[in-house]
Amino acid sequence: MTRVRLLAALLLTTLAAPAPSLARPKDLAQAGHIRARWEVRQLRRAVRNTALQDLQAIKNGCTASVLAGRTAQGRAVVVRKVADPECASRLHNAFFILAHQIGAGDLVLPATTVSSGQLGGTAMVTAHAGSAFQPGNRAPADWLTRVAEEVRIKAALLDLLTAQQDRISKNLMVSARGEVRLIDHDFSLGHVHEWNHPSLFFPGRKLGYDPASLHDLPGPLRQLTTAIATADTAELMRRYGLDRAEARLMRARAQDVQRLGLTGAISALRSTGQRPLLLLASAMSVHSRAGYLRTGDTVKAIPGQSQPNHLVFGPYLRYAPGRYSIRFELRSATPAGRMATLEVNDAVSRRVLASRTLSAADFAAGQWREFELPVDVPAGDNALEFRVAWHGSADLEVAKIRVR
Ligand SMILES: Nc1ncnc2c1ncn2[C@@H]1O[C@H](COP(=O)(O)OP(=O)(O)OP(=O)(O)O)[C@@H](O)[C@H]1O
Numbered sequence: 496m497t498r499v500r501l502l503a504a505l506l507l508t509t510l511a512a513p514a515p516s517l518a519r520p521k522d523l524a525q526a527g528h529i530r531a532r533w534e535v536r537q538l539r540r541a542v543r544n545t546a547l548q549d550l551q552a553i554k555n556g557c558t559a560s561v562l563a564g565r566t567a568q569g570r571a572v573v574v575r576k577v578a579d580p581e582c583a584s585r586l587h588n589a590f591f592i593l594a595h596q597i598g599a600g601d602l603v604l605p606a607t608t609v610s611s612g613q614l615g616g617t618a619m620v621t622a623h624a625g626s627a628f629q630p631g632n633r634a635p636a637d638w639l640t641r642v643a644e645e646v647r648i649k650a651a652l653l654d655l656l657t658a659q660q661d662r663i664s665k666n667l668m669v670s671a672r673g674e675v676r677l678i679d680h681d682f683s684l685g686h687v688h689e690w691n692h693p694s695l696f697f698p699g700r701k702l703g704y705d706p707a708s709l710h711d712l713p714g715p716l717r718q719l720t721t722a723i724a725t726a727d728t729a730e731l732m733r734r735y736g737l738d739r740a741e742a743r744l745m746r747a748r749a750q751d752v753q754r755l756g757l758t759g760a761i762s763a764l765r766s767t768g769q770r771p772l773l774l775l776a777s778a779m780s781v782h783s784r785a786g787y788l789r790t791g792d793t794v795k796a797i798p799g800q801s802q803p804n805h806l807v808f809g810p811y812l813r814y815a816p817g818r819y820s821i822r823f824e825l826r827s828a829t830p831a832g833r834m835a836t837l838e839v840n841d842a843v844s845r846r847v848l849a850s851r852t853l854s855a856a857d858f859a860a861g862q863w864r865e866f867e868l869p870v871d872v873p874a875g876d877n878a879l880e881f882r883v884a885w886h887g888s889a890d891l892e893v894a895k896i897r898v899r
């Protein structure tokens with residue numbers, strides 16, 4: 496071959512960018528990583544610099560508006576307009592890489608971001624699951640029953656490692672053959688929202704695997720868990736495109752699986768509540784986008800700067816039935832109007848078990864006050880959170896919550 500033909504052949508191979516050959520991968524995790532990155536690159540190429548066609552709204556939801564369309568070359572894609580598309584697509588692709596590393600790349604679809612006037616700014620774009628798939632909440636019930644046990648175990652591990660908070664049936668697509676595509680990873684790896692749904696792949700839930708049938712994690716799942724549990728933070732950040740906190744959370748989850756096994760790590764997620772218990776507000780869950788301030792051990796809301804919402808929430812503990820007293824320590828520099836609603840919420844039954852509304856008259860300017868909220872916890876499974884809803888009328892600071 497002449498040099499010119501050799502160069503031409505090389506150029507053609509690069510342009511066509513064939514899938515990396517995985518005939519004899521050095522190891523599955525490494526091959527999966529290469530493959531996942533390659534698929535993301537292919538998608539980015541397909542959607543960059545091309546106007547999308549046949550855009551049709553799928554839904555206008557509380558956190559995203561979603562459209563289906565296709566590229567000029569006919570590739571079907573889904574556009575998600577979310578508050579932070581870079582973050583959403585980064586979290587999604589970390590999940591995508593992990594899935595490929597255990598040989599389950601087909602459980603997820605690649606994602607990227609595109610910026611265009613047509614989309615009104617930057618949006619997240621994923622490959623379309625295809626017409627054979629329906630969202631899990633709308634698919635016929637027997638489609639879900641066909642999801643293989645092996646898939647349930649893999650998905651449970653992936654959801655655990657990535658701390659998924661929103662894996663309910665509408666956040667997966669399923670086909671008549673029980674094939675699965677996992678979607679919507681916005682609330683994971685420490686990006687929390689008010690809700691906290693244990694993954695439906697966890698034992699006892701709708702698509703839960705059977706813990707009695709799982710003695711040892713299959714080899715590739717165990718190997719990946721070990722690799723994550725023993726990696727340093729910088730390496731995890733690089734490998735999965737994560738920030739420091741996300742990488743640490745993923746490693747902590749992998750270490751739990753190593754120590755306790757998959758089922759053990761899942762049960763340990765919702766630990767048993769105790770009394771007495773002292774929760775510092777700064778260590779509780781706080782909405783990241785509501786404009787609240789963590790100041791030392793407290794969390795603060797400021798009118799004009801913060802959005803009315805739950806100032807603190809969590810920690811989702813399982814309490815034995817009985818009567819408890821919850822004390823909230825709060826203060827306000829300039830109390831006014833309806834100040835706050837204290838709540839004990841059960842995330843399992845989705846019922847507020849006790850609540851108390853506070854007004855300006857309950858406060859003395861600048862003074863810490865302790866407010867009591869008694870609660871009767873009924874028998875049965877529960878995941879309790881102690882919340883302070885802020886209504887926006889005046890500044891409010893939460894220091895501590897005590898359970899007795
Ligand atoms: N990759 C995909 N392929 C096909 N359809 C998709 C895909 N991603 C999302 N959809 C469709 O869009 C809907 C909403 O998607 P998604 O869950 O990502 O957005 P969301 O705002 O979080 O929605 P929701 O609040 O309903 O969970 C899905 O139920 C599904 O019908």
Ligand SMILES: [Mg+2]
Pocket residue numbers: 665666678679
């Ligand atoms: Mg969703």
